[in-house]
Amino acid sequence: MxxxxxxxxxxxxxxxxxxxxxFPSPAITTIAFFTLLYAAAATAWNIFAGYTxxxxxxxxxxxxxxxxxxxxxxxxxxxxxxxxxFVLIPLAGIVAALVxxxxxxxxxxxxxxxxxxxxxxxxxxxxxxxxxxxxxTNGSVxxxxxxxxxxxxxxxxxxxxxxxLAILLVALGHSWWIRHSKYGLGLLAIRDDEERARGLGxxxxxFKLTAFVISAFYVGMxxxxxxxxxxxxxxxxxxxxxxxxVIALMCFLGGLGTLSGPILGAIILEPxxxxxxxxxxxxxxxxxxxxxMFLAIILFLPDGILPTLxxxxxxxxxxxxxxxxxxxxxxxxxxxSPNAEGVTR
Numbered sequence: 001m002x003x004x005x006x007x008x009x010x011x012x013x014x015x016x017x018x019x020x021x022x023f024p025s026p027a028i029t030t031i032a033f034f035t036l037l038y039a040a041a042a043t044a045w046n047i048f049a050g051y052t053x054x055x056x057x058x059x060x061x062x063x064x065x066x067x068x069x070x071x072x073x074x075x076x077x078x079x080x081x082x083x084x085x086f087v088l089i090p091l092a093g094i095v096a097a098l099v100x101x102x103x104x105x106x107x108x109x110x111x112x113x114x115x116x117x118x119x120x121x122x123x124x125x126x127x128x129x130x131x132x133x134x135x136x137t138n139g140s141v142x143x144x145x146x147x148x149x150x151x152x153x154x155x156x157x158x159x160x161x162x163x164x165l166a167i168l169l170v171a172l173g174h175s176w177w178i179r180h181s182k183y184g185l186g187l188l189a190i191r192d193d194e195e196r197a198r199g200l201g202x203x204x205x206x207f208k209l210t211a212f213v214i215s216a217f218y219v220g221m222x223x224x225x226x227x228x229x230x231x232x233x234x235x236x237x238x239x240x241x242x243x244x245x246v247i248a249l250m251c252f253l254g255g256l257g258t259l260s261g262p263i264l265g266a267i268i269l270e271p272x273x274x275x276x277x278x279x280x281x282x283x284x285x286x287x288x289x290x291x292x293m294f295l296a297i298i299l300f301l302p303d304g305i306l307p308t309l310x311x312x313x314x315x316x317x318x319x320x321x322x323x324x325x326x327x328x329x330x331x332x333x334x335x336x337s338p339n340a341e342g343v344t345r
Contacts, residue, residue: 189202
């Protein structure tokens with residue numbers, strides 16, 4: 001299977017590149033764009049939460065920071081709609097990463113449930129700032145981003161799709177490198193036993209803060225791309241508390257701390273979420289469905305789909321090996337021994 005794995009990954013990449021060409025419908029490409037966007041955000045969140053074991057529920061703040069950074073850059077520099085605003089997406093991610101340094105330094109002085117509460121509190125602080133800093137964010141009036149007037153309706157989703165795919169691939173590659181590096185081993189040691197990791201010489205504070213900033217960088221880029229796609233920005237929209245619930249649900253569903261788990265969770269949940277939003281958005285039933293799905297995952301798949309399948313396959317393989325060993329032992333017992341035959345005579 002390891003020999004065929006690179007070919008499978010290449011085939012999957014080619015399929016992702018050809019998908020909007022094979023299915024050019026704007027409705028389908030819109031769902032595909034949001035799936036890639038949330039897959040990138042979940043992968044970024046997994047770099048911190050999955051590898052360190054610290055569950056952060058305030059990353060929506062960095063989505064909002066990246067969104068407003070993108071809008072402010074376009075406004076101050078008088079950028080027109082088109083390909084040029086895409087160049088600003090990494091810059092918006094850097095702004096989110098810089099803001100996350102003091103926020104992470106404060107939050108990471110706590111642990112477990114206290115850390116979760118602190119990250120949520122920081123998110124609402126940024127949301128209130130977006131409402132009240134009217135000179136910077138226009139408050140509840142909101143901001144607009146440039147509209148690509150030269151793009152047709154059938155072509156509009158294509159650039160956004162491929163930029164989202166590029167962000168996902170870079171975030172996934174970064175996540176893979178971290179997972180297989182000495183730094184990643186330090187993060188996993190923190191997840192398993194932070195005190196013991198510190199005793200073994202791991203600089204736990206520095207490791208955690210670095211992972212937090214890397215995660216915020218990619219999430220900020222996701223926010224910038226999302227804002228440019230929507231073309232309008234409001235505090236309640238940019239700082240959406242449901243964002244953290246969604247990406248956490250994706251990671252838990254696919255497998256927290258794995259490379260492919262967040263992507264699998266996004267592929268399953270985002271199209272489902274789009275369907276629930278279209279069907280039940282007027283009465284808010286989709287929020288109840290979200291909560292029920294989260295509880296079901298915690299109860300029945302606490303480790304996620306991929307770890308559960310991997311453990312099941314390993315168990316099945318080991319049981320098959322044991323069964324083969326028992327059969328060979330029985331054959332050896334049934335075969336007559338020459339010495340025993342001579343004694344019998």
